[in-house]
Amino acid sequence: MAAHTKIDLYQMQSLPLDAKIRMTARRIDAFIDRNDAYLSISGGKDGRVLDDIERRFVRANCQEYL
Secondary structure (H helix, E strand, O other), X not given: OOOOOHHHHHHHXXXXXXXXXXXXXXXXXXXXXXXXXXXXXXXXXXXXXXXXXXXXXXXXXXXXXX
């Protein structure tokens, strides 16, 4: 994955939430296509958000992995 410039990061921060969620789900999906992956949840807010995105968006598109 290519490195982002500072301007890219500012632009991504200004995106609406649903665009950020779609972008994250696509990245997870692309990673799963190339690798075996496991999601480990510690219970913190970041892990819970990632788990929710994985459950609602990635699994819906990747039924063959279940």
